[in-house]
Amino acid sequence: MDQNNSIQAFQGLASPPGVMTPTMPVFSPMMPYGSGLTPQPVQNTNSLSILEEQQRQQQQQQQQQQQTQQLNTGLPGASGQTPQLFHSQPVPGSTTTALPGNTPLYSAPVTPMTPIAPATPASESSGIVPQLQNIVSTVNLGCKLDLKTIALRARNAEYNPKRFAAVIMRIREPRTTALIFSSGKMVCTGAKSEEQSRLAARKYARVVQKLGFPAKFLDFKIQNMVGSCDVKFPIRLEGLVLTHQQFSSYEPELFPGLIYRMIKPRIVLLIFVSGKVVLTGAKVRAEIYEAFENIYPILKGFRKTT
Amino acid sequence: MIKVLNIQAPTFSVTDVMEAHCQEYKVSLGHVPEELAEDSKGLTKRAIALVELAADSWIVTGRQPLPIMMAAVYLAWQSLKPNAQRLKMSLEKFCKLAKVQKSKTAGTRITEMKGMLYKLGKEIPWYKEVLTPDNVVSLVGDILQHRFSLLRRALKSHELSLLEKCPAGQVNSSSAETSSSSEVSEHAGQTPAKSSVNAEKQKQAGVGDESLKSPSEESNPQTQELTQNWGKRVLFAPPCVVNAKRKRAERPPLHVTGDEEISDSEIESYIRTPQEARDFAMMQEKLFTSNNESS
Numbered sequence: 012m013d014q015n016n017s018i019q020a021f022q023g024l025a026s027p028p029g030v031m032t033p034t035m036p037v038f039s040p041m042m043p044y045g046s047g048l049t050p051q052p053v054q055n056t057n058s059l060s061i062l063e064e065q066q067r068q069q070q071q072q073q074q075q076q077q078q079t080q081q082l083n084t085g086l087p088g089a090s091g092q093t094p095q096l097f098h099s100q101p102v103p104g105s106t107t108t109a110l111p112g113n114t115p116l117y118s119a120p121v122t123p124m125t126p127i128a129p130a131t132p133a134s135e136s137s138g139i140v141p142q143l144q145n146i147v148s149t150v151n152l153g154c155k156l157d158l159k160t161i162a163l164r165a166r167n168a169e170y171n172p173k174r175f176a177a178v179i180m181r182i183r184e185p186r187t188t189a190l191i192f193s194s195g196k197m198v199c200t201g202a203k204s205e206e207q208s209r210l211a212a213r214k215y216a217r218v219v220q221k222l223g224f225p226a227k228f229l230d231f232k233i234q235n236m237v238g239s240c241d242v243k244f245p246i247r248l249e250g251l252v253l254t255h256q257q258f259s260s261y262e263p264e265l266f267p268g269l270i271y272r273m274i275k276p277r278i279v280l281l282i283f284v285s286g287k288v289v290l291t292g293a294k295v296r297a298e299i300y301e302a303f304e305n306i307y308p309i310l311k312g313f314r315k316t317t
Numbered sequence: 318m319i320k321v322l323n324i325q326a327p328t329f330s331v332t333d334v335m336e337a338h339c340q341e342y343k344v345s346l347g348h349v350p351e352e353l354a355e356d357s358k359g360l361t362k363r364a365i366a367l368v369e370l371a372a373d374s375w376i377v378t379g380r381q382p383l384p385i386m387m388a389a390v391y392l393a394w395q396s397l398k399p400n401a402q403r404l405k406m407s408l409e410k411f412c413k414l415a416k417v418q419k420s421k422t423a424g425t426r427i428t429e430m431k432g433m434l435y436k437l438g439k440e441i442p443w444y445k446e447v448l449t450p451d452n453v454v455s456l457v458g459d460i461l462q463h464r465f466s467l468l469r470r471a472l473k474s475h476e477l478s479l480l481e482k483c484p485a486g487q488v489n490s491s492s493a494e495t496s497s498s499s500e501v502s503e504h505a506g507q508t509p510a511k512s513s514v515n516a517e518k519q520k521q522a523g524v525g526d527e528s529l530k531s532p533s534e535e536s537n538p539q540t541q542e543l544t545q546n547w548g549k550r551v552l553f554a555p556p557c558v559v560n561a562k563r564k565r566a567e568r569p570p571l572h573v574t575g576d577e578e579i580s581d582s583e584i585e586s587y588i589r590t591p592q593e594a595r596d597f598a599m600m601q602e603k604l605f606t607s608n609n610e611s612s
Contacts, residue, residue, distance in 0.1 A: 185571055207571055244547070
């Protein structure tokens with residue numbers, strides 16, 4: 012399965028997460044920094060807004076796209092994709108066609124030969140790997156459940172219908188918590204990896220089965236993944252919010268961290284002054300790695316003054 | 318929501334709000350005896366300078382602005398006329414005097430600011446007595462006036478003290494230091510009273526100085542184990558890094574495939590025996606009836 016391939020690619024950690032599906036041609040820079048879809052490392056702190064920069068790069072791309080159109084016969088939608096900012100105008104003449112066999116999450120390389128991003132070499136990886144802290148998944152047990160019976164006969168269950176309309180069940184290994192609803196749907200939280208989440212969900216289903224219900228294991232799906240890491244240098248959040256206004260929200264009166272909503276991949280990052288970063292909102296592990304590789308040069312750019 | 322309303326939230330800076338905040342403090346001549354009175358303009362100027370210094374040393378980022386402003390005003394008020402009466406007055410009494418409500422964390426901010434001022438005040442060559450974070454308030458005027466050169470000196474002496482501890486691998490930092498000192502010396506001629514533009518430049522120079530510590534640390538292979546708490550080896554670091562709480566014991570990572578066999582005995586351990594279930598049901602009933610009686 013595609014999913015398994017991309018997961019195995021990270022165990023070696025030698026290659027940045029941009030290189031995953033074998034169907035993509037390798038004549039492009041591995042990290043699509045120049046695509047205009049990912050936030051760029053800021054070269055100068057002089058108020059050139061991100062939108063202007065990306066539109067400028069878009070125009071560059073368009074020119075280069077026309078030149079290299081012949082080379083891209085295999086990938087019609089590869090270059091000149093509309094940047095996925097919520098307030099940008101669609102660029103005439105370029106379409107985002109879905110690439111066959113590719114998930115829409117990973118952008119195809121923009122131009123084959125000339126990289127657009129001026130400074131940062133695309134192959135430089137941060138060397139830091141975000142650790143997964145929490146996985147939330149759902150599964151359908153496929154039958155109606157009597158929560159009172161479950162609460163009565165299971166040791167590890169709590170049920171307080173006045174407070175919440177589900178049974179809260181916990182198991183020791185993998186250490187997780189499940190919310191089991193009377194419709195037969197179940198939410199499993201607290202696992203540290205996708206496989207652990209799946210194993211835990213199966214154990215809960217087994218407990219429900221043993222209690223006498225005809226439980227099945229249908230539509231297991233990972234809904235959210237949370238990762239965290241430490242860049243080990245302090246970050247000027249006030250500066251970051253000034254230069255990346257469209258993506259950041261920093262209100263020290265409300266919350267000490269900066270909330271960075273990355274567009275591609277669609278991940279929310281909580282960035283703290285201590286250098287610790289929390290990434291959440293991912294459906295697959297690769298999104299977390301990609302988001303971190305995207306934010307790391309931006310944070311590094313904030314550490315040194317030019 | 319910002320999208321819907323098509324507006325842009327203005328970015329907030331503590332220095333903008335400082336002036337309005339300072340005017341809340343009723344310590345001008347009309348309200349308090351002359352010994353304790355302070356002109357609002359002078360107080361604001363000094364408090365703003367203190368906040369800028371605090372921002373450089375990572376005291377401001379990520380924190381609620383009100384306690385910082387309160388701490389800055391308090392220290393500014395104390396330092397503008399550092400006589401025994403003012404120095405002895407605690408924050409609580411000061412807030413009562415000025416008719417403002419004291420904030421609890423302002424005390425912590427005061428300690429942090431005093432620590433930062435102490436680090437700078439140590440570098441003053443003409444102060445001959447023993448300096449502690451407590452008696453640094455009397456020197457605040459001098460510190461603010463010469464803050465750029467004091468900062469440079471503090472960084473240099475910090476680097477020297479680190480060199481004594483681990484002599485290898487510091488070649489990077491010395492060359493980097495000279496480039497940063499040239500940046501800082503551009504500002505050396507300016508007087509402390511600042512517009513926000515200059516404050517930004519100073520902040521950036523400050524970032525360059527202080528953060529240059531960390532790359533030089535990390536390049537040294539010896540200190541790789543010590544990068545656990547890099548905050549302790551830098552002159553100025555965010556307080557949450559310096560006072561890092563102990564991490565809770567991490568469980569060893571579980572390597573599973575997700576499709577393993579689940580043993581029956583493990584699942585049985587999660588299910589009550591029939592006797593247990595009966596006992597539990599009885600207990601629930603008793604609790605329920607006793608609740609009904611009592612309510």
